[in-house]
Amino acid sequence: MKNKQHSYVFLATLSLFLFSPLSAFATPLIDGGGSQGTLNDQLATWTESVNGFAPTVSFIFSAIFTIMFLTGVVRMGYSIVTKTGQVMKFSTGLLIWVPIAFFFIRVLIIILFTTNSNNVTLLASDIIDLIKTTGYFTSVGMVLIGLVLMLFYKLIEHPEFGRWSKRLWVTASLLTLLITIMPFVLGAA
Template identity: 65%
Template structure:
């Protein structure tokens, strides 16, 4: 019954205050600007805000890092483990996040439609090469652990060396086959 009591005033309201719908609501009505000109004006407006946004971005991350330093000092004085854990996490992740956001912004504003394919190809090559070098490192560490096993005959070293060798084989296989299987090579 309450539902019907709300429908009638809604119908009367819609007749008294009709909504106006334009065919192109993005453009300013009567401005005489084309869509391209409007996009250029938006771009200029955003670009004029870039220095202040960059300053605020740097200030926020600097404040977060300084807050982590103060919390770390507090945790040393009070011997509070939870505060030390949180401040350590803050001191580790703030610079890493800052770095990746900066790299993302540089890539975002320096790539155009012509070199996006080249960028994607280079990222695939970087990941593939990283996989090969990681596999090589795993094999070498596995050899060192196997050497420790031969010296003191502790079975844990043998297990770890075998796990590293299997991981190296899987990593090499994935780095070789995955780009071909996914069509990125």
């Protein structure tokens, strides 16, 4: 029932946007006065007009994510008071994913607008190096945690600690092996 209500609200909002009057800013490709601008001039004009809307779009984008986050906070309070598990699950997911999505969308927009054809390969190699370095540090952390778990195993002789330490060591070695070999296998090294 709730999904139907959400879909009705979505359809009403969509139809409101589709059927509301829109303002259009148009610059003709060919001036009526006889003087023609070059295509580069026209593209510069269009780019300036689109860039003029950037602060408004950025504000609306931030406002939408803020509203979503605050909705999650209010629903979390409601779920704590009423002890409703489904609402708590939804609000927890909202509170986790809204900031993450907002951050990644902002980073993606920055990357899109700051990269050009010359430095795309540098960006790709930097991302590969970042993933490799993160993998190596993760492997070192896994080995260290495995050593701590092995120490606990030796102290209290609980078999789970021994199993977990061995699993961490095996996973760390596989991760190190894959991170070292895969860039060469895929031809990205």
